[in-house]
Amino acid sequence: DPDGKYEQGVLQASNDYPCPKDGADFVYGTAGFRMKADKLTSVAMTVGILAGLRSRKLHGQTIGVMITASHNPAEDNGVKIVDPQGEMLEQEWEKYATYIANAKDPQEAQNAYMWMIKEVRIDQKKPASVIFARDTRPSGEELVRALKTGLDATGVTSIDYGILTTPQLHYLVKATNTKDTSHPYGEVSEEGYYKKLATAFATAMDNIKPAGAVTVDCANGVGAPKLKEFLKHLPADSINIRVVNDNISDPSVLNNDCGADHVKTQQRAPAGFDGKAYDRWASFDGDADRIVYYFQAEGSIFRLLDGDRIATLAANFLGELVQKSGLADKITMTVVQTAYANGSSTRYIEQSLKLKCECTSTGVKHLHHVAARSDIGVYFEANGHGTVLFSPQTLKRIHTHQPESPAQLEALTTLRALTDLINQTVGDALSDFLLVETILAHKEYTVREWLATYTDMPNKLGKQRVANRADFVTVPDSAERKLARPEGLQERIDEIVAKYKDGRCFVRASGTEDVVRIYGEAGEVFDCENMVREVGGEIERRFGP
Ligand code: G16
Structure with a gap:
C-alpha cells in the first residue's frame, strides 16, 4: 500500500461503521462473532478488513466469510471466517479478529490495521481475495454491506454468493483454492456442489434399495431451499423425502420450536411433527451444518439419534x-x-x-x-x-x-x-x-x-444465565470437563455428582449464547434431572445475574 490508500480506507470505513458507543466487548468465539444483529455491523466491517489481511498473508489465496447465527434466534446474527482449505480460521488469528473488532474509533481502527501489518508481516502489494455468503436472516443484507465496505476499503477482490448454507460456502472456498491443482475439490459454483453430491450419492446407492420414506425439518432456514434445489439433481425414485418447516419468508419462525438444536436440547420432536411410530425424521439447524435424526416409538416415546x-x-x-x-x-x-x-x-x-x-x-x-x-x-x-x-x-x-x-x-x-x-x-x-x-x-x-446398537445413558443439557460467563474458565487440557474458576465451584459440583449413581456433570461457558451450559448424565432419568437441576440451582444462587 505505497500511497497509504488502504490505511485511509480503514479510517473511512470505520467512520461509516463506527463501533457502538456502549463499548461492546466483541470476542471471536466458538463460531466467530455472534450476538444481536444490530450490534454487529461494525464487526462485520472489521471482519472484511481482517479477511483481506488473511488472504494477503496467504499470498492471495481465497478466504471465506459466512454471515449466520446458525441455531440462534432470528434476531441474532454472526460472522465467521473460513480458511483456504475450507477449515475454520486459524486459532492464532482469532485474537487479531477480536483486536480489530474492538477498536473504539476510526483512529484506533487504523492503528490496529497498521499494527497488524507489522505484527503479522503482511506485504500489502500482495493480492487479496474473499468470497462470502449469508443465511436467510433479514439482518444479513445490512451486514453484507458493512462487510463489503471493509473489503473494498482495503482493495480486496470479492465475490458475493448471496444466500447459501454455511457448508456450501466452505465447499466453495476449498473448490476455489484447489481449482488449478492436481486435486480440484469440485466445480466452483453452487451447482457444482449439488452435482458432486448427487453423483457420489448415485454411485454409493447403485443397486441398493433406499431405506423408505424420510421427513426433513429444515428449521425454517436456508437448508430448506437448498435441500429442494439439491433434490432436483437426483433421479426421481432415488429417495422418498418430504421437506417440512421450510418457511423462510417469516423470520420469526426460524429455529423456533424446530430445527436440530431444539430437537437435541429439548429432546422432543419439532413443530409440525406428524410422524407415525417408527417413521424416520431428521432436523437441520438454521444454517444447515448440523443434523440429528429421531422417531417416535410406540406409546409416543421420543427417541433421538444424535x-x-x-x-x-x-x-x-x-x-x-x-x-x-x-x-x-x-x-x-x-x-x-x-x-x-x-x-x-x-x-x-x-x-x-x-x-x-x-x-x-x-x-x-x-x-x-x-x-x-x-x-x-x-x-x-x-x-x-x-x-x-x-x-x-x-x-x-x-x-x-x-x-x-x-x-x-x-x-x-x-x-x-x-x-x-x-x-x-x-x-x-x-x-x-x-x-x-x-x-x-x-x-x-x-x-x-x-x-438398538447401544443404549444411551439418560442425559440432560441445561443452561443458566449468569452475571458474567467469562468468570467460568475450564482447566486446560481437560476437554472442558473441569472448571478451574470460579474457585471452589468444581469441588461443589463433584460433591453433588457423587450423590448420583453413575453420575457425570460438567459446566462450561457457551461461546455462542450468553449462558453457561450444564451437561449431566446418570444411571436413571430421575437422578439425571435432579443432578442437573441441583448444579444449575447452585450456579444461579452464587453467580446468577
Ligand atoms: C456452534 C459451533 C458448535 C458448537 C455450538 C454450541 O454451532 O459451531 O461447534 O457446538 O455452536 O457452542 P457453545 O456451546 O459454545 O454455545 P452452530 O451450529 O450454532 O454454529
Whole structure:
C-alpha cells in the first residue's frame, strides 16, 4: 500500500461503521462473532478488513466469510471466517479478529490495521481475495454491506454468493483454492456442489434399495431451499423425502420450536411433527451444518439419534468397507467427540467397534484438528455437527488400491463414492444426511435397528444465565470437563455428582449464547434431572445475574 490508500480506507470505513458507543466487548468465539444483529455491523466491517489481511498473508489465496447465527434466534446474527482449505480460521488469528473488532474509533481502527501489518508481516502489494455468503436472516443484507465496505476499503477482490448454507460456502472456498491443482475439490459454483453430491450419492446407492420414506425439518432456514434445489439433481425414485418447516419468508419462525438444536436440547420432536411410530425424521439447524435424526416409538416415546449415533453409524460402516475392500491393515480410524458425547457411545466405540476415541473441547475447529491426524477421522459433536476426514495419503490408497475380487471392488466403489459424498471441509447437514441415508440403505436398518446398537445413558443439557460467563474458565487440557474458576465451584459440583449413581456433570461457558451450559448424565432419568437441576440451582444462587 505505497500511497497509504488502504490505511485511509480503514479510517473511512470505520467512520461509516463506527463501533457502538456502549463499548461492546466483541470476542471471536466458538463460531466467530455472534450476538444481536444490530450490534454487529461494525464487526462485520472489521471482519472484511481482517479477511483481506488473511488472504494477503496467504499470498492471495481465497478466504471465506459466512454471515449466520446458525441455531440462534432470528434476531441474532454472526460472522465467521473460513480458511483456504475450507477449515475454520486459524486459532492464532482469532485474537487479531477480536483486536480489530474492538477498536473504539476510526483512529484506533487504523492503528490496529497498521499494527497488524507489522505484527503479522503482511506485504500489502500482495493480492487479496474473499468470497462470502449469508443465511436467510433479514439482518444479513445490512451486514453484507458493512462487510463489503471493509473489503473494498482495503482493495480486496470479492465475490458475493448471496444466500447459501454455511457448508456450501466452505465447499466453495476449498473448490476455489484447489481449482488449478492436481486435486480440484469440485466445480466452483453452487451447482457444482449439488452435482458432486448427487453423483457420489448415485454411485454409493447403485443397486441398493433406499431405506423408505424420510421427513426433513429444515428449521425454517436456508437448508430448506437448498435441500429442494439439491433434490432436483437426483433421479426421481432415488429417495422418498418430504421437506417440512421450510418457511423462510417469516423470520420469526426460524429455529423456533424446530430445527436440530431444539430437537437435541429439548429432546422432543419439532413443530409440525406428524410422524407415525417408527417413521424416520431428521432436523437441520438454521444454517444447515448440523443434523440429528429421531422417531417416535410406540406409546409416543421420543427417541433421538444424535451426532453420537451418526458418528458410530459412520465409523461402523466405514470400518466394514475398509475391511471388505482389503485395506484393513493399511488404514486406521479414530472417532473424535467432545465432553457432551453420551458415555454409552464412547464405550460402544472403544469396546464394541474397538476404535480409538478422543475427546476435545467444543467447537468444530478442535475436533477437526484432532480428526485430521488419523487416516480416517470421524468427528461429531453430540449436537449433530460433524463430518469424516480422509488424510491425503488415505485418499490416495483408496483410489489406487487394486481389488482382488468382485466383493472387494464393490466395497471399494462405495468407499470411493463416500469420500466424495462427505463434505470434508466441515460438518454439513445435507452431506451427512445423504451419508446416513446411504448407510441405512446398505445395512437395511430401520431407525429401530440403528437405535438398538447401544443404549444411551439418560442425559440432560441445561443452561443458566449468569452475571458474567467469562468468570467460568475450564482447566486446560481437560476437554472442558473441569472448571478451574470460579474457585471452589468444581469441588461443589463433584460433591453433588457423587450423590448420583453413575453420575457425570460438567459446566462450561457457551461461546455462542450468553449462558453457561450444564451437561449431566446418570444411571436413571430421575437422578439425571435432579443432578442437573441441583448444579444449575447452585450456579444461579452464587453467580446468577
Ligand atoms: C456452534 C459451533 C458448535 C458448537 C455450538 C454450541 O454451532 O459451531 O461447534 O457446538 O455452536 O457452542 P457453545 O456451546 O459454545 O454455545 P452452530 O451450529 O450454532 O454454529
